[in-house]
Every structure is written in C-alpha cells, then in structure tokens.
Amino acid sequence: MEILEFMLIPFIACLLLIGSNVYFGIHVLKREIIFIDIALAQIAALGGAIAMVIQQTMEGSNAHEHSEDSFFSYAFSLLFCTIAAILFSLLKNKKIKIPLEALIGIAYAVATAAAVIILDKGAGGDVHIHDMLIGSILWVGWDQVLKLAITVGIIGLFHVIFRKRFFALSDYYLTNDIKYKNKSLWDFLFYFSFGILIVQAVQVGGILTVFAFLIIPASISSLLASRWYSRILIGLGIGGIITFLGLYFSWELDVPCSPVIILFLGIVLLISLVITRLKRN
Amino acid sequence: MLDNLLFLSAPIAACILFAGILSYFGNHILSRGIIFIDIAIAQIAALGTMIGLLLGFAEESFSIDIASYLFTLIVISAFALTKFKKQRISQEAIIGIIYCIGLAVALLLAEKIPGGSNYISKTITGNILWVSWTQVFYCLLLFLGIAAIHLYFRKQFVKISDYASKEELAYSLKRLRLYELVFYITFGVVIVKTVPIAGIFLVFILLVAPTTAISLFTNNWKKRLIWSWIIGFLGSVIGIYLSYSFNISNGPCIVCLLGILVFVLAFIKLLKKA
Amino acid sequence: MKKSTIKYSVLVTLITLFFINIQQKSAFAKAPLKIICSFSDYATIAQNIVQDKGVVEFIASGEQDPHFVPPKPSFAMRLKKADLWITTGMDLEGWSTTLLDKARNKKIMDGAIGFVSVSDGINILHKVEKGDRTEGDVHLMGNPHITTGPLNWKHIAHNITIGLMKVDPENADFYEQNRDAFCHKVDVSLFGEELVNILGGETLSNMLENKTLFTFLERDYTGSKLSNKLGGWLKKALPFRDKKIVAYHKNWAYFSETFGLNIIGYIEPKPGIPPSAKHVQHMINLIKEQDIKIMLVASYFEKKSPQMIEEKTGIQALFLPLFVNGIEEVENNFQLVDYWIDQINKNIK
Numbered sequence: 001m002e003i004l005e006f007m008l009i010p011f012i013a014c015l016l017l018i019g020s021n022v023y024f025g026i027h028v029l030k031r032e033i034i035f036i037d038i039a040l041a042q043i044a045a046l047g048g049a050i051a052m053v054i055q056q057t058m059e060g061s062n063a064h065e066h067s068e069d070s071f072f073s074y075a076f077s078l079l080f081c082t083i084a085a086i087l088f089s090l091l092k093n094k095k096i097k098i099p100l101e102a103l104i105g106i107a108y109a110v111a112t113a114a115a116v117i118i119l120d121k122g123a124g125g126d127v128h129i130h131d132m133l134i135g136s137i138l139w140v141g142w143d144q145v146l147k148l149a150i151t152v153g154i155i156g157l158f159h160v161i162f163r164k165r166f167f168a169l170s171d172y173y174l175t176n177d178i179k180y181k182n183k184s185l186w187d188f189l190f191y192f193s194f195g196i197l198i199v200q201a202v203q204v205g206g207i208l209t210v211f212a213f214l215i216i217p218a219s220i221s222s223l224l225a226s227r228w229y230s231r232i233l234i235g236l237g238i239g240g241i242i243t244f245l246g247l248y249f250s251w252e253l254d255v256p257c258s259p260v261i262i263l264f265l266g267i268v269l270l271i272s273l274v275i276t277r278l279k280r281n
Numbered sequence: 282m283l284d285n286l287l288f289l290s291a292p293i294a295a296c297i298l299f300a301g302i303l304s305y306f307g308n309h310i311l312s313r314g315i316i317f318i319d320i321a322i323a324q325i326a327a328l329g330t331m332i333g334l335l336l337g338f339a340e341e342s343f344s345i346d347i348a349s350y351l352f353t354l355i356v357i358s359a360f361a362l363t364k365f366k367k368q369r370i371s372q373e374a375i376i377g378i379i380y381c382i383g384l385a386v387a388l389l390l391a392e393k394i395p396g397g398s399n400y401i402s403k404t405i406t407g408n409i410l411w412v413s414w415t416q417v418f419y420c421l422l423l424f425l426g427i428a429a430i431h432l433y434f435r436k437q438f439v440k441i442s443d444y445a446s447k448e449e450l451a452y453s454l455k456r457l458r459l460y461e462l463v464f465y466i467t468f469g470v471v472i473v474k475t476v477p478i479a480g481i482f483l484v485f486i487l488l489v490a491p492t493t494a495i496s497l498f499t500n501n502w503k504k505r506l507i508w509s510w511i512i513g514f515l516g517s518v519i520g521i522y523l524s525y526s527f528n529i530s531n532g533p534c535i536v537c538l539l540g541i542l543v544f545v546l547a548f549i550k551l552l553k554k555a
Numbered sequence: 556m557k558k559s560t561i562k563y564s565v566l567v568t569l570i571t572l573f574f575i576n577i578q579q580k581s582a583f584a585k586a587p588l589k590i591i592c593s594f595s596d597y598a599t600i601a602q603n604i605v606q607d608k609g610v611v612e613f614i615a616s617g618e619q620d621p622h623f624v625p626p627k628p629s630f631a632m633r634l635k636k637a638d639l640w641i642t643t644g645m646d647l648e649g650w651s652t653t654l655l656d657k658a659r660n661k662k663i664m665d666g667a668i669g670f671v672s673v674s675d676g677i678n679i680l681h682k683v684e685k686g687d688r689t690e691g692d693v694h695l696m697g698n699p700h701i702t703t704g705p706l707n708w709k710h711i712a713h714n715i716t717i718g719l720m721k722v723d724p725e726n727a728d729f730y731e732q733n734r735d736a737f738c739h740k741v742d743v744s745l746f747g748e749e750l751v752n753i754l755g756g757e758t759l760s761n762m763l764e765n766k767t768l769f770t771f772l773e774r775d776y777t778g779s780k781l782s783n784k785l786g787g788w789l790k791k792a793l794p795f796r797d798k799k800i801v802a803y804h805k806n807w808a809y810f811s812e813t814f815g816l817n818i819i820g821y822i823e824p825k826p827g828i829p830p831s832a833k834h835v836q837h838m839i840n841l842i843k844e845q846d847i848k849i850m851l852v853a854s855y856f857e858k859k860s861p862q863m864i865e866e867k868t869g870i871q872a873l874f875l876p877l878f879v880n881g882i883e884e885v886e887n888n889f890q891l892v893d894y895w896i897d898q899i900n901k902n903i904k
Contacts (some may be wrong), residue, residue: 006628027371034377035317091547097500098311101373102493103547105316109486111538113533120530120828138628139657208388212381219370219378254629259385266382276369288839289832291867392625399620399857411863449812469733477859480829525832534830 010257012139013145013242015236017205020152023234024117024194025218026228030170033101033154037198037214039108040084040191046111047080048073049118066203074199081195089187092173110249138250138257140204151200155193166190167228189262209258213239216265223272240270288410289525293518295412295420299475300487300513305431306468307492310506312442315373319488321380322472323481326353326385327340327400334394351474357384357469365454407480408520411530416478423474427467438464439502448476483532487513490539497550516542563719591663593648594621594640595879596702597673599642599887601715604733608726609639609719612734614651617880620855621700624650635760637669638722639713643681644672647699662722671718673711677701678764680808702878704787704809705745705892706760709738744889745813751801763789763813789814791896795903799845799871801838803852803861806877810895819845822864841870849902853877875903 028036051073084107090102159166169186201210217235225231248263253260310318329352338344356379370378387401387494394400431438437452437460444451451457452523475484491509499505520535527534588609598613605611612633615624633858634640640655640663642648655664663669679697701707716734720727742756750759753776762768772782796815798876801823811818820841823830830838841847847870852861854874861872875895878883885891 006631029374032371034313034371034373087544090551093551095550095553096547098493098496098498099314099316101314101316102311102489103543105489106486106493106540106543109482109489109536112482113536113540116533116828117529117537120825139626139631139653145472173634208381208384211377212385215374215377215381219374223369251628254627255389256625256627259388262381262385263389264386266378269378288836331630388625392619392627399855408829408860408863410832411860411867413863413866415866416863478863509879521832525836528831530829530831531835534831554795 006138007141009140009145010247011146011243013137013140013204014247014261015240016145016148016152017201017210018217018243019236019241020156020197020201021201021210021213022217022221022239023156023232024197025181025214025235026231027170027190027194028214028220029218029222031173031178032099033104034215035101035108035211036088036104036191036194037211038207039111040081040195040198041202041210042108042111042115043076043080043084044195044202045119047076047078048117049115050080051076053118055173077199078196081193081199085188085191085195088191089184092184137205137209144204148200148204151197155197158193162186206258209262211264212258212262216262216269220265220269220272239265242268263267291412291414291417292409292521294414294417295343295409295478296513296517296521298417298420298424299409299479299484300491300517301510302427302471303475303484303487304491304509304513305506306471307488308502308509309442309464310488311492311496313372313445316489317373317380318376318468319476319485320481321383322353322357322375322469323476323484324380324383324387324401326350326473326476328383328390329353331387331390331394331400335390338538350470353469353473354466357465358462361465364459365463371546374433392423407476407478407483408502408531409479409483409517412478420474420478422459424471427471430463430467434460434463482536483517486536486539487517490543494539494543494546497522497546512524512539512542580636588638588719589633589636590639591637593643593651594702596888596891597641597711597715600708600711600737603737604712604716604730605719606729606733608723608729614654615878617878618855618882622649623876625649626650630654631657634663635660637663639663639669639671639718641671641673641718643701644674644700645696645699648788668721669718671714673714674699674701675710677707677710681805682814690817698805698808700806700877700887701809703807704727704813705741705888706764706813707809708741708888709760712737719772721882732843740889743787744892745787745789747784747790749784749786750781753781753784781839788892788896791900792831795899799847800843800849800851800903800904801847803856803872805852807851814896816899818851819847822850823860839868842870844904848904849873850869850900851875854881873898 024037028034051070055070055072085155087107088100088104091103110195143170152210165186169183169190198210205213216238220229221231224234242264246264247257250257250260309315326349329349332352332547333345333348336348338348360372360375360379363372384401392403440451441457441460441464472484480485491511491513492505494512495505495508516539517535520538521531523529523538524531524534587607588605590598590601590609590611592601592611592613594615595613595617598611601609602611605881614630615621634654635658637658637660640652640660647855660669661667664795679701681698690762701711712734716730719730724728739751742751742759745763746756746759759768762771769782772780772785774781776784792814796863797817799817799819801820801822802811802818805821805824807816807818810816820838822838850861850864850870852872852873852874854876858872858874861874864870865872876885876891879885879891881891882894885894
C-alpha cells in the first residue's frame with residue numbers, strides 16, 4: 001500500500017505532463033522546431049540565474065535562501081521566455097531563409113554559455129550547473145502538482161478556444177501559405193504560452209523528461225493517425241499506460257523513474273514503426 | 282607579452298582546424314535541417330564510452346576509444362538508413378529521439394560506473410586551451426583524410442543536401458542511403474574526435490553559427506564555405522582574446538560571441554528593405 | 556481425551572507462549588537503530604561508535620561526485636524508516652533536501668534530534684568574507700570536504716555521538732566509550748603511540764591546528780628531540796611536507812592543512828565551469844616556474860581533461876578516491892589516508 005501512496009502523486013503529475021506535451025508536441029513536429037523546449041527551458045533558467053545573482057548582490061550573502069523558488073526568479077524566467085518568444089516569432093519571416101531550428105539551437109547554446117559566465121562571475125552557488133536534467137517526479141508534492149494543473153488548465157483553455165487558429169498556424173508553418181492577419185502575433189502567443197508551460201513542467205519533471213514527453217508520444221501518434229484529435233488521444237492513452245509501467249518498474253528495480261519511462265516510450269515507438277512498415281507491405 | 286601568449290599557439294591552430302572542418306559540415310547540416318545532430322552524436326559517443334567502461338576496459342585504454350567510435354558508428358549508420366521518400370517522422374525528430382533515449386540510458390548506467398555523471402551531455406566540457414601540438418597534428422591527419430573523401434564525393438553530397446528540403450529524392454533510394462552512410466560516418470568521426478577536446482558547446486556553435494550567419498545572405502555554396510570558415514576562425518580567436526582580457530571562461534565566451542553575432546545579422550537582414 | 560492430558564497440554568502451551576513472549580519482548584527492546592549517512596566516510600565513523608547497536612547505511616557511493624547524486628526511490632524509503640540522518644550540515648548535499656522532504660520522517664528533519672550535522676565545531680576553511688565575492692567561491696559557507704582531514708574525524712565522531720545519545724540515551728556510556736576509543740585511534744594514527752603517551756592526543760591536536768606543533772617538537776625530552784618520537788601518518792608524510800603541488804578542485808584543503816602540502820593553484824576551482832584563458836596561462840606559468848610535479852585529482856572527475864593538462868605541461872595527474880569505498884582496497888577512513896600518503900610519496904619524486 002505504501003507504494004500506491006508513494007506513486008499516486010507522480011502518476012498524476014506524469015499524466016498532466018504527457019497530456020499537455022502531446023498536444024504541443026504535435027505542433028512542434030509539424031513546425032519542425034524539435035529542440036524548442038530545451039531552448040526555452042535553458043533561456044528560462046538563464047533568467048532565473050540572473051535573478052538569483054541580482055538578489056544576492058542586493059541582499060549580500062544570504063546564501064541559504066533557495067532563491068530558485070522565489071517569485072522574483074519566476075518572474076525573470078517568464079520575462080526571458082517572453083523575449084525568446086518575441087525573437088522566434090519575429091524571425092519566422094520570408095526574408096529569413098534559414099530554418100528556425102538553427103536560430104533556436106544557437107539561442108540554446110548562447111543561453112547555456114551566458115548562464116555559465118554569469119554564475120561564474122556573479123554568484124556563489126553552483127546550484128544551476130548540475131541542473132534539472134532528470135527532475136524529481138518521484139519527489140513531487142501536492143502543491144507542485146496543483147501549480148502544474150492550474151497552468152495546464154489555463155494554457156489548455158486558451159488553446160482550446162483558439163484551436164482552429166493554432167492548428168492552422170502549425171499545419172501551414174513550413175510552407176508559409178497561410179493568409180492570416182497578425183500571424184506574428186499568434187506565433188508569439190504560441191511560443192509564449194508554450195514557454196509558460198515549459199517553465200512549470202521542467203520544475204516538476206526536468207528537462208529530459210519534458211523533452212521526451214514532447215517528442216515521443218507525438219511521434220508515435222503521427223505513425224498511427226493523422227487527425228489532431230485522434231493523435232492527442234492516442235498520445236495520452238499510450239503515455240498513461242507507459243507512465244504506469246515505468247513508475248512500477250523504477251520502483252522494482254530501484255532506479256530513477258524518468259529514464260525508465262523514456263526507455264519504454266522508445267520501445268513503443270520502435271514497435272509502432274515496425275507495425276507501420278509491415279502494414280505498408 | 283608575446284611569449285606569455287605563446288601558450289595560445291596550439292589552441293589557435295586547433296581553432297583554425299576545427300573551424301574549417303566544422304563549418305564545412307555545418308553548411309551541409311544547415312541545408313539538411315538536422316541542427317542538433319552533433320549534440321546527439323556526442324551523447325551517443327559518451328554512452329559508447331560508458332558501455333566500454335561497463336565491459337571492463339580501463340578508462341585510459343585504447344579499447345575505450347574504440348568502443349565509443351564503434352557504438353557511435355552503429356547508431357549513426359542506423360540513422361542514415363532511416364531516410365525515406367516520405368518521412369512520417371522528420372529526421373530531426375529522429376535525432377531528437379535518439380538523443381533522448383541515449384541520455385536516458387546514460388543516466389541509468391551512470392551510477393554503475395565510477396564518475397558516471399561525467400558522461401551526461403550537459404557536463405561534457407572540454408577546454409581547447411589545453412590542447413597539445415600532438416593532438417592538433419593527429420586531428421590534421423584525420424581531417425585531411427576525411428576532406429579527401431568529401432572532395433571525391435562533393436557533387437553528390439551537395440546535391441543530397443540541396444534536395445533535403447524537397448519532396449523528391451536526389452538519387453535512387455539505395456544509392457542515396459549509401460551516400461548518406463559515408464557522409465554521416467565521416468561526420469560522426471569528426472564529432473567524436475573534436476568534442477572531448479573542445480567541449481560540446483564550442484563544437485556545436487562552430488558547426489551551426491558561422492554557416493547560419495552567411496546563409497542568411499547567400500545560397501552560393503562556394504561563398505558559404507569560404508565565409509563560414511573565416512567567421513568561425515575569427516570568432517574563436519577573438520573569443521579567446523576576450524576570455525583572456527576579461528578573465529571569462531573560454532568556451533562560453535566564444536559561444537556567446539558567435540551566437541550573438543548571428544542574431545544581430547538576422548535582425549539586420551530582417552530590417553533591410555528586400 | 557483424558558482430562559489430565561488436556562490439562563497437561565494447556566500447561567505446556569501456556570509455558571511455551573510465556574517464553575516466546577519473553578523472547579519477543581527482548582527482541583523488541585533492543586531493535587538496532589537505523590542510521591543513514593550521506594557519505595561512506597561518515598558511515599564508517601558511525602559504525603565505529605554504534606557497533607552492533609545500529610545498522611549504518613550511506614547514500615552516495617564512494618566513487619560518485621558528492622555534488623551530484625541522482626535520486627533513487629529506495630533512498631526516500633530508507634530515510635522514511637531512519638532514526639538518525641548524518642550529513643555534513645553545509646551546502647554540499649543539496650540533493651538531500653528533496654529526499655528528506657519526500658521521506659517525511661519528522662525524526663530526522665533539520666532541527667529534530669535525529670538530524671546530525673557533523674561539521675558543527677569544525678574549523679572551516681575558506682569561509683567567504685562578507686562582501687568579498689570576487690573569487691566567487693562555489694561554497695559560500697566554506698570548504699565542505701571535511702572528510703579529508705583526520706583531525707575533523709574527531710569532531711565528526713563527537714557530533715555523531717551526541718546524536719546517538721539523544722536518540723538512545725540508555726546506551727550513552729557505550730557510545731562515549733567507543734567514541735573515545737575511536738578518537739584515541741585517530742591520535743595514534745596521526746602522531747604515533749609514543750608522542751600520544753607523552754603529551755596526550757588533545758594537546759597534540761590543538762598544536763597541529765594552531766600550527767605550533769613542529770616548532771614545539773624541536774624541544775628536548777629526556778635527551779633527544781621530541782621530533783624523533785613522532786610516528787604515524789605525520790612521520791610518513793614528512794617527505795612531502797611543504798612541497799608545492801596543484802589540485803584540480805578544492806577537495807583536498809583539510810588534508811593539505813594537516814599534512815603540510817602546499818597547494819598553490821587549482822585548475823578548475825568551480826565544477827562545471829571551464830577556466831578562462833588568463834587562468835590557464837597563469838596555471839601553466841605557475842607549474843613551469845615552481846617546477847610542480849603533481850596534480851591531485853579526485854577520482855570522480857573524468858580523465859580526459861587532466862590527461863590533456865599532463866601532455867601540455869608535463870605534470871603528473873594523481874587520481875585519488877575522495878571517499879571510503881572509492882576503490883576496492885579502501886574500506887575505512889584509516890586505510891584511505893594510508894592510501895593517500897602512500898600514493899603521494901610514491902609519485903612526488
């Protein structure tokens with residue numbers, strides 16, 4: 001019974017993460033900006049690092065306050081996400097003939113490098129260097145899950161209301177065919193809302209987990225269906241089952257749970273690939 | 282002052298070399314739109330090293346290097362064979378998945394190996410400042426060999442990269458995959474060789490930034506090759522100088538310099554009247 | 556059945572139950588304490604003190620980077636049942652806060668009687684002065700790698716004993732005895748039996764910390780210098796006392812303080828942040844000018860960078876495990892220090 005109580009919160013957290021990320025994953029695959037979430041997460045982390053340095057310089061050496069959780073650092077992370085969103089939506093333009101992914105990649109590298117330099121020169125703690133790769137899904141508490149649920153709820157509502165517009169934006173992203181007013185504005189809103197979700201999700205699951213949840217269930221669903229709604233459902237369903245198995249096995253084998261879940265997702269992807277190939281023949 | 286900087290001679294030579302080979306590959310990578318391939322390869326190589334360690338080889342031994350190369354080549358060959366006429370899943374997505382799973386496996390294995398946390402992608406640091414002339418020499422030989430191969434196949438490789446964004450295939454599927462195999466294997470070898478020396482982010486930026494900078498303004502392959510080399514080299518040398526003058530960590534300095542340059546150029550292009 | 560048989564069997568059953576009850580009661584009364592430590596070094600010290608009255612485990616394995624320990628489900632479960640949690644008490648074990656939160660074991664939270672911070676009372680090196688952030692030390696509360704200095708082990712043992720006495724006051728005398736025996740063993744290992752008998756471990760330790768020991772040993776005692784009576788590690792370490800070396804990271808501060816190694820520079824003072832060109836040049840010049848032969852590297856670092864430095868400067872990288880169980884032959888603190896001193900002596904020529 002202990003294991004159930006232990007696993008309940010992580011399970012709910014995973015469902016929230018998978019649900020939201022499947023949806024965004026389909027967008028991301030269509031737009032071919034695969035590594036956007038790693039970039040956004042790193043840019044947000046840069047904002048947090050800058051906030052921490054500012055706080056420490058103002059307050060002196062009050063190092064014991066874990067200022068990553070403060071509202072100030074959250075605000076800065078959002079600020080940087082906004083800047084990134086503006087950048088990416090502006091740079092998707094007819095005049096710029098290089099894939100946006102290249103700019104996203106460079107932004108990611110610069111954000112990482114800048115964070116290193118700032119922490120080197122400005123701060124005392126090495127908190128962010130070995131940062132949130134795996135995250136701590138197993139250790140997440142009700143308050144974090146609640147925050148995540150609220151975020152997913154708000155962003156989800158926003159995207160449900162304007163779904164037609166967002167679907168169309170991504171469906172025609174590469175060909176640039178779309179005749180929409182304020183395309184850049186909606187692009188910005190897409191990246192901005194995505195950024196908010198990522199910041200919250202990475203707190204719970206870590207960068208690697210969120211990345212995997214973004215890409216793999218959406219890829220699996222792309223092999224098995226083509227309509228938006230079917231793909232979301234398939235992703236959610238498979239994700240849910242895999243999470244359950246993954247949590248169970250990580251408990252049994254006593255290993256961190258995110259890598260196990262990711263491995264299982266990979267296996268399911270492989271199986272789906274094989275099935276699709278066979279069906280074609 | 283001058284002989285104080287003599288210790289920089291080997292690193293600068295390495296920068297010329299690395300900027301050259303990486304900017305060349307970068308042009309292809311940009312055209313094919315598989316930007317993050319080198320980060321994925323670096324992680325796979327690290328995973329190969331971990332597997333070698335698990336199999337019992339000593340960390341400094343030659344067998345570890347072989348394990349790393351072998352594993353990388355296997356994975357990358359499998360990747361080359363995933364090129365289809367109609368991609369249900371784009372190649373960049375496949376790279377993302379490979380990276381993801383590679384990292385997950387590395388994390389699971391990390392605690393079974395002493396110092397295992399060193400092989401997880403973020404912490405793959407390196408510092409080109411410590412490079413020795415012997416290493417530069419070996420790299421030169423290796424890159425000359427690879428350059429010879431690419432010289433021989435240059436028409437084919439350029440054609441494939443140009444066609445990457447189109448729906449049709451440049452050659453028959455079988456022939457295409459063969460060329461891809463040669464391309465990716467040589468690319469993999471370069472990455473596995475350069476990342477331990479220069480660190481993963483420096484390699485990444487030298488691969489992507491110079492070519493992005495020039496490709497904003499032209500499509501001509503000759504121009505792109507020459508200019509990306511120049512930008513890459515200048516960027517690294519200036520970066521080293523700045524790192525010296527301002528006492529900033531070296532790799533991150535170069536990364537920021539080249540990266541910010543690209544964004545500035547992108548905005549210039551944006552604001553230019555067509 | 557005959558009435559007498561029934562009476563007889565009932566009696567036997569009752570007597571058996573009575574004895575079983577007594578057995579169980581004694582078993583319950585003496586359930587061993589569950590002690591969890593962050594590092595293996597604390598575990599070996601704790602084992603010396605608690606002996607068979609407790610079961611000691613540790614979380615970070617000897618060859619892991621102490622700053623970065625990926626969490627496993629079993630850690631939280633073990634912590635849930637623990638009576639005592641032994642940790643450094645500075646900011647080294649950042650990874651332990653989430654573990655403690657999840658374990659939700661009130662006995663071992665910060666401030667409870669089951670929380671032992673072993674660094675209390677230790678003379679911490681490299682504390683950052685107020686307002687001085689130019690060096691940007693990673694650990695603001697000072698250097699937390701306290702396990703490398705044998706003098707600190709006595710403080711660690713002292714703090715662990717206090718914790719044990721709070722949780723299990725019945726056996727307080729037992730723990731104090733073991734602690735004293737352990738401290739005596741440390742003294743003898745450091746100074747040699749003779750000197751300890753003449754001057755007493757306490758005095759010697761204080762002099763070592765105040766750096767007045769070696770001047771004191773120049774004095775005469777019954778015909779010959781006291782320094783002739785020096786034994787133990789300090790004697791073994793004499794060949795490299797005051798020798799200059801560099802280190803990869805600041806793991807070795809307390810060791811070098813105690814044994815007189817002069818660490819004049821660090822290659823990578825901040826983990827994960829590659830040094831700048833200026834720093835690299837500084838180090839290369841330093842190594843050449845001062846003719847430095849050795850670079851101490853904790854074995855959890857990857858070998859490629861130190862090897863590159865070896866090639867570039869001709870220095871030799873000496874990989875040493877930072878903790879007990881870091882390599883197979885080292886199973887306790889004493890063997891660890893033996894190993895360090897032997898290795899340094901071998902390579903310092």
